[in-house]
Amino acid sequence: VAAGLDTAERLRPGRPVRLRASGFFWRNPWAKAVLLLAPPLLAFTLVYLASLVALFISAFWTVNPFTTEIEHIWNVDNFKTLWEASAYRTIALRTIGIAAAVTLADALLAFPLAYFMARIASVRTRTILFVGVLLPLWSSYLVRVYIWRLILNHDGVLNWTLGKLFGAHLGIAYSNWAVWLIFTYVWLPFMILPVYGALERVPHSYIEASRDLGARGWTTFRRVVLPLALPGVVAGSIFTFSLTLGDYVTPLLAGGASSQFIGNVVYDSVGISNNVPFAAAFAAVPLCVMAVYLLIARRLGAFEAM
Amino acid sequence: VRRRVWIVAAAVAAALCVPAAGISHGNGLPTSIGKGEGQLNLIAWEGYTYKQWVTPFEKATGCQVHSKFAGSSDEMVTLMRQGGGSQYDGVSASGDAALRLIYGKDVQPVNVKLIPDWKNFVPQLKSPAHNTIDGVHYGVSLQWGPNTLLYNTKLVKPAPSSWSVIYSKKFKGKVTVPDNPIQIADAALYLSKSQPSLGIKDPYELTQTQFNAAVNLLKQQKPLIKKYWALASDEIDLFKSGDAVVGASWPYQTNTLVADKAPVKDLIPKEGATGWADTWMLSAHAKHPNCMYKWMAWVSTPKVQAEQAIYFGETPANPKACPIMNKLSPGSAAQYHCGASAAYFNSIKFWKTPVAKCDNGQNSCVDYTKWQQAWTQLKG
Numbered sequence: 291v292a293a294g295l296d297t298a299e300r301l302r303p304g305r306p307v308r309l310r311a312s313g314f315f316w317r318n319p320w321a322k323a324v325l326l327l328a329p330p331l332l333a334f335t336l337v338y339l340a341s342l343v344a345l346f347i348s349a350f351w352t353v354n355p356f357t358t359e360i361e362h363i364w365n366v367d368n369f370k371t372l373w374e375a376s377a378y379r380t381i382a383l384r385t386i387g388i389a390a391a392v393t394l395a396d397a398l399l400a401f402p403l404a405y406f407m408a409r410i411a412s413v414r415t416r417t418i419l420f421v422g423v424l425l426p427l428w429s430s431y432l433v434r435v436y437i438w439r440l441i442l443n444h445d446g447v448l449n450w451t452l453g454k455l456f457g458a459h460l461g462i463a464y465s466n467w468a469v470w471l472i473f474t475y476v477w478l479p480f481m482i483l484p485v486y487g488a489l490e491r492v493p494h495s496y497i498e499a500s501r502d503l504g505a506r507g508w509t510t511f512r513r514v515v516l517p518l519a520l521p522g523v524v525a526g527s528i529f530t531f532s533l534t535l536g537d538y539v540t541p542l543l544a545g546g547a548s549s550q551f552i553g554n555v556v557y558d559s560v561g562i563s564n565n566v567p568f569a570a571a572f573a574a575v576p577l578c579v580m581a582v583y584l585l586i587a588r589r590l591g592a593f594e595a596m
Numbered sequence: 597v598r599r600r601v602w603i604v605a606a607a608v609a610a611a612l613c614v615p616a617a618g619i620s621h622g623n624g625l626p627t628s629i630g631k632g633e634g635q636l637n638l639i640a641w642e643g644y645t646y647k648q649w650v651t652p653f654e655k656a657t658g659c660q661v662h663s664k665f666a667g668s669s670d671e672m673v674t675l676m677r678q679g680g681g682s683q684y685d686g687v688s689a690s691g692d693a694a695l696r697l698i699y700g701k702d703v704q705p706v707n708v709k710l711i712p713d714w715k716n717f718v719p720q721l722k723s724p725a726h727n728t729i730d731g732v733h734y735g736v737s738l739q740w741g742p743n744t745l746l747y748n749t750k751l752v753k754p755a756p757s758s759w760s761v762i763y764s765k766k767f768k769g770k771v772t773v774p775d776n777p778i779q780i781a782d783a784a785l786y787l788s789k790s791q792p793s794l795g796i797k798d799p800y801e802l803t804q805t806q807f808n809a810a811v812n813l814l815k816q817q818k819p820l821i822k823k824y825w826a827l828a829s830d831e832i833d834l835f836k837s838g839d840a841v842v843g844a845s846w847p848y849q850t851n852t853l854v855a856d857k858a859p860v861k862d863l864i865p866k867e868g869a870t871g872w873a874d875t876w877m878l879s880a881h882a883k884h885p886n887c888m889y890k891w892m893a894w895v896s897t898p899k900v901q902a903e904q905a906i907y908f909g910e911t912p913a914n915p916k917a918c919p920i921m922n923k924l925s926p927g928s929a930a931q932y933h934c935g936a937s938a939a940y941f942n943s944i945k946f947w948k949t950p951v952a953k954c955d956n957g958q959n960s961c962v963d964y965t966k967w968q969q970a971w972t973q974l975k976g
């Protein structure tokens with residue numbers, strides 16, 4: 291019998307090791323935390339922070355304009371160009387302006403829908419709406435931008451419909467209006483979900499209490515629901531704002547003669563003029579904008595709502 | 597800033613001294629083409645690596661062709677230099693990129709004796725200044741042609757005969773031009789005829805005053821522009837949907853649109869046209885040089901020359917292609933000026949890189965870095 295047991299033990303050599311390991315982690319709970327956190331922390335510092343530092347350092351180098359080789363001479367020429375050339379200021383302001391407009395439009399569109407989903411709709415309707423909100427995310431982003439191009443074209447679906455109904459024509463294809471519209475569409479789900487989450491967490495008893503104290507529907511909404519849901523809106527705005535700020539595909543495909551974004555200049559600097567230092571310098575602009583934005587968002591309690 | 601200007605000047609001076617110093621690559625050229633490496637990575641203009649002549653090449657040589665389309669000469673130069681320059685084996689460089697690649701040591705000399713059809717080329721494309729320096733060939737000429745004026749025949753009436761149509765308010769919001777700094781030369785070419793007092797002789801050699809006039813013209817044009825197109829397919833989309841009705845183009849777009857039954861036509865306006873003369877060049881760090889040699893030999897043969905000429909709408913370097921062009925599409929040899937006279941060849945202002953040193957030897961011309969900066973500011 292003893293010999294038989296021995297063979298069985300040898301057939302499952304993993305078990306004692308596993309037992310020993312589990313015993314070790316039970317005795318030393320800190321080891322478990324280290325093991326769990328090490329891979330993501332390592333990835334975060336190496337992949338994310340290190341590349342950000344590399345980006346920032348290379349912004350202080352220049353490129354030899356003839357050979358396009360990077361010259362490791364420390365200077366602030368790139369930032370000086372950014373500050374002095376009015377074109378780059380216009381591009382930065384355009385990018386931030388459209389990102390803000392997209393965020394505002396998404397907030398206005400998402401709030402009623404999220405409110406309906408969270409507080410009014412039945413479970414069945416809510417499921418259907420959820421699928422509806424998430425369904426566009428199943429298709430490629432590029433496909434959706436190209437579809438919008440077809441819709442907005444001179445002889446596209448929109449103008450065909452307008453022409454049949456009112457004999458009117460809307461020439462917004464390849465313009466900043468088109469860029470704003472497409473961004474508003476593609477980032478809408480990222481606003482709806484956090485707003486929904488925030489609204490769902492507003493206790494029903496608060497609303498009842500507000501009514502008991504004599505507040506009407508609008509007052510309750512303004513003084514109870516909205517303040518409690520605001521962190522959710524701000525959380526959603528982080529997504530819509532930062533995604534628009536960093537994008538270059540939509541302006542490239544659907545923009546017009548003056549639709550350059552910061553991302554387009556970065557893309558051209560790397561892909562066409564081979565000027566990585568300048569691209570890095572310009573890429574630092576949205577980074578700073580986002581840092582300020584996140585500080586404000588934290589003040590408004592967005593991080594508790596995510 | 598002054599230091600940078602100095603570096604540019606030094607680099608340009610150094611570059612200009614190179615031919616004088618003589619590049620001695622005469623020895624070390626391969627004397628025969630070895631076995632193909634199985635792969636070939638190319639940077640090409642859209643339409644230059646069409647399956648009609650790529651598939652038979654792959655079958656004949658076993659070299660699998662992978663091509664990356666570039667939208668401008670600047671992009672071609674950058675792609676050739678990225679990743680140490682060994683990513684691509686060859687590039688279909690136009691005259692304005694070719695010299696930058698040669699002086700940047702991104703391409704290597706080629707033994708034209710290994711290209712059997714080279715001796716059949718028209719004389720002006722055997723050793724043109726844009727790819728041959730001191731008798732050293734840095735590539736094999738391919739095709740050439742003009743940049744044309746494309747218009748919608750239904751909506752642009754009467755038919756235009758001058759480039760003025762892309763600068764006039766009549767078609768506001770319906771004009772499209774390439775997203776390319778070399779477009780400044782097109783404006784300069786138009787000004788050389790419409791404002792002779794500026795004294796523009798060569799659209800690539802502009803003094804500061806002439807340059808400013810050209811950039812101002814493009815600034816006035818900007819509100820008329822629907823979109824600056826980056827890829828040929830973008831312009832095709834714009835004309836198909838009716839968002840643009842007139843614009844600067846390549847014959848390739850016209851051919852594709854006409855094949856799709858779009859009501860378009862193109863022409864060389866009375867002011868003349870800028871144009872390109874392209875060269876297949878071999879990367880200095882090519883991983884598959886034998887396949888690249890085989891490719892250069894393949895695209896120089898009359899049949900492939902004729903096929904590409906008709907598909908893209910350009911003129912072959914090899915006049916033996918002319919009869920085949922007519923066989924493939926009657927009348928096409930005359931349409932694309934196959935075997936054209938030197939006079940017609942000289943009437944086109946071929947793309948070249950603007951440098952500070954003008955033809956008269958003075959350093960009073962505006963160099964290409966300034967062209968790029970002006971273009972970025974203009975688009976902003």
